[in-house]
Amino acid sequence: MTSPTTARRTRVAAEIRHQTILLARDPGPMMGYLVMGLLLVTVTRPLYAALGGTGSGIDQAAAGMAVMFSLFALKVAAAHLLNERTWLTWDRLRASPAGFGEILFGKAVPIYVALLAQQLILFGFAAAVFGLHPRAGWWALLIAALAWSACVLLLGAGSSTLARSPAQLSAAGDVFALLTTVVGGALVPLALLPSWLRAVAPASPGYWVLKAYRAALTGTPQQMLHPLVALAAFGALGAAVAALVGATQSGTPRRLRALIGRPSRAG
Amino acid sequence: MYRLDTLLYRTAKRQEGQTNVTALLEATHLNKAFGATRALDGFDLDVAAGEIVGLVGHNGAGKTTFARATAGLATLDGGRVRIAGEDVAHHARRVRPLLGLAPQELALYPTVTARENLLVFAGLYGIARRDAARRIDELAERLVLADVLDRRTRMLSGGQQRRLQAATAMIHRPRVLLLDEPTVGADPITRDALLAVVRAAADEGAAVVYTTHYLPELDTLDATLAVADHGRIVARGDRARLLASVPGHAVVVFDGPPPALSVPVTLSGAEIAVRDASVRITAPDPAGVLVPWLAAHPDAARHLRSIELHPPTLDDLYRHLVAA
Numbered sequence: 001m002t003s004p005t006t007a008r009r010t011r012v013a014a015e016i017r018h019q020t021i022l023l024a025r026d027p028g029p030m031m032g033y034l035v036m037g038l039l040l041v042t043v044t045r046p047l048y049a050a051l052g053g054t055g056s057g058i059d060q061a062a063a064g065m066a067v068m069f070s071l072f073a074l075k076v077a078a079a080h081l082l083n084e085r086t087w088l089t090w091d092r093l094r095a096s097p098a099g100f101g102e103i104l105f106g107k108a109v110p111i112y113v114a115l116l117a118q119q120l121i122l123f124g125f126a127a128a129v130f131g132l133h134p135r136a137g138w139w140a141l142l143i144a145a146l147a148w149s150a151c152v153l154l155l156g157a158g159s160s161t162l163a164r165s166p167a168q169l170s171a172a173g174d175v176f177a178l179l180t181t182v183v184g185g186a187l188v189p190l191a192l193l194p195s196w197l198r199a200v201a202p203a204s205p206g207y208w209v210l211k212a213y214r215a216a217l218t219g220t221p222q223q224m225l226h227p228l229v230a231l232a233a234f235g236a237l238g239a240a241v242a243a244l245v246g247a248t249q250s251g252t253p254r255r256l257r258a259l260i261g262r263p264s265r266a267g
Numbered sequence: 268m269y270r271l272d273t274l275l276y277r278t279a280k281r282q283e284g285q286t287n288v289t290a291l292l293e294a295t296h297l298n299k300a301f302g303a304t305r306a307l308d309g310f311d312l313d314v315a316a317g318e319i320v321g322l323v324g325h326n327g328a329g330k331t332t333f334a335r336a337t338a339g340l341a342t343l344d345g346g347r348v349r350i351a352g353e354d355v356a357h358h359a360r361r362v363r364p365l366l367g368l369a370p371q372e373l374a375l376y377p378t379v380t381a382r383e384n385l386l387v388f389a390g391l392y393g394i395a396r397r398d399a400a401r402r403i404d405e406l407a408e409r410l411v412l413a414d415v416l417d418r419r420t421r422m423l424s425g426g427q428q429r430r431l432q433a434a435t436a437m438i439h440r441p442r443v444l445l446l447d448e449p450t451v452g453a454d455p456i457t458r459d460a461l462l463a464v465v466r467a468a469a470d471e472g473a474a475v476v477y478t479t480h481y482l483p484e485l486d487t488l489d490a491t492l493a494v495a496d497h498g499r500i501v502a503r504g505d506r507a508r509l510l511a512s513v514p515g516h517a518v519v520v521f522d523g524p525p526p527a528l529s530v531p532v533t534l535s536g537a538e539i540a541v542r543d544a545s546v547r548i549t550a551p552d553p554a555g556v557l558v559p560w561l562a563a564h565p566d567a568a569r570h571l572r573s574i575e576l577h578p579p580t581l582d583d584l585y586r587h588l589v590a591a
Binding site: 008 | 335364366375376377388395
């Protein structure tokens with residue numbers, strides 16, 4: 001007889017393995033965003049060097065492209081969650097012994113690793129080819145990347161519950177990614193943006209991750225604290241949207257319904 | 268090898284009445300409305316271990332809503348579903364390992380292989396990889412899927428995907444199996460293969476609810492019958508007993524005008540209609556009417572051209588019940 005703990009481990013491992021296979025069978029979007037990021041780091045670096053007047057421009061190029069293309073990759077995260085609904089497999093997962101948390105955790109781990117890998121490959125490329133060196137230490141850059149990948153994952157989970165179709169998700173995802181990138185100062189340095197855009201920049205998660213990356217690349221670890229708290233808040237917002245919107249759709253887990261005060265009608 | 272509960276059920280089935288059989292699946296007075304539409308309206312259904320219930324009914328009769336409620340995917344407005352004595356609504360974590368569900372719509376991962384689909388469902392039911400691999404090979408062989416196990420699911424035919432879906436529902440040997448129209452798009456050979464696997468699952472002790480529009484399948488499965496209409500079960504029981512309540516007919520054609528008619532008084536309830544040179548006898552047992560009638564009219568027998576017997580079918584039963 002399998003113990004409950006072993007059964008739980010088996011279920012989570014199965015979901016992680018399965019989600020990894022799903023990602024591996026459709027690598028195009030993630031690979032595309034990675035290659036585009038590498039290209040743009042290369043071609044925008046001289047531009048940022050000219051604009052900034054000091055340094056090689058690789059700090060702004062690497063951080064900016066890491067932010068922009070991870071936001072595009074948010075669509076990939078959201079699409080994988082949305083696929084479960086369009087393929088009707090979400091109901092079958094819910095009918096299985098796997099709990100809501102186990103399913104989400106199992107799906108999230110491979111997507112999170114992919115998002116993190118995308119960031120690290122971009123920064124690794126910038127270090128190897130253009131001599132990027134984080135002044136606060138590689139560990140500080142890693143913490144920022146970990147936090148940002150988690151934030152993107154949770155925002156993706158939230159947007160997957162709002163989207164009704166893959167086409168809708170793709171269009172909305174592109175607009176959201178570009179808006180967040182531009183308003184956050186990841187594409188064009190904040191100092192060059194109009195004052196009204198600079199005023200609304202803190203409303204963009206891109207603004208905060210860029211601050212975290214800048215602190216890791218050119219500042220001190222202490223300067224990362226505030227941006228990391230802000231990223232946690234954006235992540236919590238994504239999680240809340242995913243939970244609340246998901247709960248209003250059919251098939252809400254009973255525990256979650258109880259949590260948000262909508263008791264089951266089952267009699 | 269039969270399980271004890273199967274043997275007990277079969278022993279009880281042989282006895283008069285079947286009231287002492289403990290049901291593995293008990294649905295009691297289920298109610299569910301979608302706006303003004305009542306999908307379930309006092310739906311009752313008990314299924315014992317080892318029993319296959321053929322659940323039939325037209326679209327919208329409540330079959331799929333019942334399956335979803337049983338799987339814990341739809342909240343009920345009233346009533347209760349219990350599996351092995353556990354309330355589905357309140358003890359979902361305990362009940363789910365006992366249940367296998369193959370929904371009406373295909374719900375598979377199209378971008379991965381058939382084997383990978385089976386592996387993920389095996390894993391979700393806590394089956395270790397080695398055991399899962401053995402079970403996958405076994406099911407694939409029996410469901411004629413062995414040659415396509417490593418093909419991407421979206422490349423499979425509709426019938427193969429249906430069988431794969433059924434296999435994912437049976438991978439963990441569930442004690443209660445809900446199969447919602449699993450043979451849609453299947454050719455006769457693969458349909459027989461699937462029916463054999465379902466029958467074997469029941470022989471191992473599973474309680475099976477098998478939804479279909481192909482009523483002859485229920486004869487192959489040796490299933491009992493539940494007819495759903497407007498959100499409730501309108502007939503439930505043994506096929507032969509239910510069929511006995513439905514009239515069949517016989518058509519007797521003569522080589523001239525039929526002889527004078529007289530129905531034996533012991534076979535009241537038969538309807539006899541004469542049209543040109545033919546006589547149509549409608550009765551629950553048309554042969555039982557026809558034989559004594561011909562015996563009583565030896566002259567008529569000499570002028571016979573043909574006799575066609577049409578005993579009642581499950582289709583007739585279904586039409587009879589739904590029309591009623």
